[in-house]
Amino acid sequence: DAKTTQPNSMESNEEEPVHLPCNHSTISGTDYIHWYRQLPSQGPEYVIHGLTSNVNNRMASLAIAEDRKSSTLILHRATLRDAAVYYCILFYGSSNTGKLIFGQGTTLQVKP
Amino acid sequence: EAQVTQNPRYLITVTGKKLTVTCSQNMNHEYMSWYRQDPGLGLRQIYYSMNVEVTDKGDVPEGYKVSRKEKRNFPLILESPSPNQTSLYFCASSLARGRSYEQYFGPGTRLTVT
Numbered sequence: 001d002a003k004t005t006q007p008n009s010m011e012s013n014e015e016e017p018v019h020l021p022c023n024h025s026t027i028s029g030t031d032y033i034h035w036y037r038q039l040p041s042q043g044p045e046y047v048i049h050g051l052t053s054n055v056n057n058r059m060a061s062l063a064i065a066e067d068r069k070s071s072t073l074i075l076h077r078a079t080l081r082d083a084a085v086y087y088c089i090l091f092y093g094s095s096n097t098g099k100l101i102f103g104q105g106t107t108l109q110v111k112p
Numbered sequence: 113e114a115q116v117t118q119n120p121r122y123l124i125t126v127t128g129k130k131l132t133v134t135c136s137q138n139m140n141h142e143y144m145s146w147y148r149q150d151p152g153l154g155l156r157q158i159y160y161s162m163n164v165e166v167t168d169k170g171d172v173p174e175g176y177k178v179s180r181k182e183k184r185n186f187p188l189i190l191e192s193p194s195p196n197q198t199s200l201y202f203c204a205s206s207l208a209r210g211r212s213y214e215q216y217f218g219p220g221t222r223l224t225v226t
Contacts, residue, residue, distance in 0.1 A: 034215075034226050036215070102155035
């Protein structure tokens, strides 16, 4: 199964950029990279996803390495509301299944 | 409002007493999935469904059943709950096969089995 590896925790100061890394060295050519975050006492929410090219949306940017073995979620200006667990996941396999492996995620702390 | 709903939100039950947690979405999504979340273990997929009458096992399917008779509903059934199924459960849905579309998660169901 294609899996992801993330640091357990990271810290950031408010209003500074945050770069959250994810390693997915066994990714297959047709796997999309998705990022979700989970605020305390809530269900996960979608942040961004991509395949090969870098992606931007109103919440964040996703930078994908050229070999696709790693990616970085970029929060351009962290706010206290961004304190959450961030999950990097792959949609498993090239066989177009719906199996997902979430991993442990990175707990982001934002300091005022 | 587009949403995934789960019922009940909280449930305390006893070992062996069959229960069903319902999940419903109003977005006409093909893909639906169940997860459990335990401290230190993150989110683990239990079962998923690519469309009506199509279901498959995730990483931790033992002790659970699902059905997908209608597109909007995807109930999770515990035929004989045990204490190790005490957990926080999330249902999610998305368009198509879920690969390139965002998943919408429900608010969660906290289950305690004594």
